[in-house]
Amino acid sequence: MRSASPNEAVPATTPAASLVFTTVLSHGPITRTEIARRTKLSSAAVTKAVRPLMEIGYLVEDVGEGARRAIGRPANPVRVDGSRALFVGIKVTGDAIIAVLADLCCRILTARTVPLSGRRPAAVLADIVAVLHDLLTEADAIGGRVRGVGIAVSGDVDRAEGVVRYSPFLEWRDIPLAEIAGTATGLSVTVDNDVRALTRAEHWFGAGVGLSDFALVTVGAGIGCGLVVHGRVVSGAHGVAGEIGHLPIDPQGPLCYCGNRGCVEAVAADPAILRDVRAATGLPVADLAEALELARGADPRVRAVYARAGEAIGRAIASVVNILGPERVIISGEGLAAYDLFAAGIRDAFTRSAFGIAEQCDLTTRPLPFEEWARGAAATAIQSFIGSITLRATT
Incomplete structure (x- = not known):
């Protein structure tokens, strides 16, 4: 399984850059003026955040017949290039794994549902690896690269540490799932509580x-x-x-x-x-x-x-x-x-x-099928990725 290229630099972005990126993700295509209004950042700060993200291809400018400039500053809307990166989101229930392959705009490209072979961590991890392999094959077929995996689990989950402290439906305690899954797959893995993951997706793309x-x-x-x-x-x-x-x-x-x-x-x-x-x-x-x-x-x-x-x-x-x-x-x-x-x-x-x-x-x-919960898991992976996008990348 593949992760990002080791030759690609990924220092953390500034908070302003992350804020600008997520604003464009939720509301784009959107002009820089509107970004400034929504984020309450200065025009200069927005320009400083947008330019490098465009240079490395994560943001693109929509240029049409109505292209214009406002006082020397581009007035064309910008949007996230969804094809620039792919992500896998996985929702684990007490009985099944629901997984989606999503693009950088968190649009679901394909989905899988497979029953759990067992609830012990080793059995669940094997099921996760199997469905990931399937979705990575799908990603290869469309010429994309999976940059991260999000796993959503019910219960008490420490996202910062990647640890499932307690999941009542799986009967897990203190399982370092992000580390285990990352080692098994070679991918960057983010683990979060399933309801928080769904909330993030609703905040970025849904009723919130x-x-x-x-x-x-x-x-x-x-x-x-x-x-x-x-x-x-x-x-x-x-x-x-x-x-x-x-x-x-x-x-x-x-x-x-x-x-x-x-x-x-x-x-x-x-x-x-x-x-x-x-x-x-x-x-x-x-x-x-x-x-x-x-x-x-x-x-x-x-x-x-x-x-x-x-x-x-x-x-x-x-x-x-x-x-x-x-x-x-x-x-x-x-x-x-x-x-x-x-x-x-x-x-x-x-x-x-x-x-x-x-x-x-x-x-x-708002009825939300489990595929949407898996999409929420993909959103957590996208958020982690946004936090590590380089301002100057080499490939």
């Missing part, structure tokens, strides 16, 4: 584009939350910012796998819903599809379980809004398949719990 403050709440096997504050995806000092699934809402409630009682996740995540549906009905309900069938068949006991789950999620969202005051909360995740059953509970609990004008926060749903 143009917003300086928003939250992404995911509902499904777990309850997660990604946060963007002042235009940055935040993980906090210890890497666990946004863990609303472990907000305790009922001290006498069910035991959570984290060891506490009454966490949002212990009430509203898919396993909790299935547990409570079985308890409420006394039936050996096999899976969530059967639980949904019972609920939509107007079984009041099952509908009450979903209503409680919605209330727990709504209270958790209100806590986020009361503390951080985001412009928007995006609700996503595989649990949206049942959204009609707990939407009213979410809205009612949010309205009761939100303080004052915080109630006006925009709550919006």
Whole structure:
């Protein structure tokens, strides 16, 4: 497997250059004047950042019949050349690997889904290497070079160290995944929490584009939350910012796998819903599809379980809004398949719990398949790459 050429210099760029690059990535084609407005950088700083990035080919200028100059400065829009580099994004669930090959603009070129052969780190790594080999072959076929890999895993992930501290669905503790995967593949690997990775993609390309403050709440096997504050995806000092699934809402409630009682996740995540549906009905309900069938068949006991789950999620969202005051909360995740059953509970609990004008926060749903989560993993690899693009490259 191939990494960047060893003859290619890659010292870190300036923060201004990274900011300019990501602004063009999200909003391009965009003029330098608009870049300055959005980044609040001076025109001189924008020009200083744009010129070398154009010289090495990561930014290109759109020159058409309307090409013009403004007071000696180019007024043509610039954009990222997506073909300049390729990236692999991998989302690891408890059962499968979802992987995408994306270009520098994070556009998905091809995708793969393969079942896990096992959950032990060695088995997962073997599956990752196999799917990577497949996607590298695809990259070769289109004449591109993969410059980095992003891996998104649920749970407590230390991105800076590349370590999965704890992943409940994989039952991992303290696995140095970035180092292991990097050694096995010869590629630069970035590992991050899956919800944070998805949040970055939404910030750059999705429902969070143009917003300086928003939250992404995911509902499904777990309850997660990604946060963007002042235009940055935040993980906090210890890497666990946004863990609303472990907000305790009922001290006498069910035991959570984290060891506490009454966490949002212990009430509203898919396993909790299935547990409570079985308890409420006394039936050996096999899976969530059967639980949904019972609920939509107007079984009041099952509908009450979903209503409680919605209330727990709504209270958790209100806590986020009361503390951080985001412009928007995006609700996503595989649990949206049942959204009609707990939407009213979410809205009612949010309205009761939100303080004052915080109630006006925009709550919006956005179905995002796992391919989009893998795209988020690719976005984390692109972010790492942006941070290391040289201002003067040799090939």
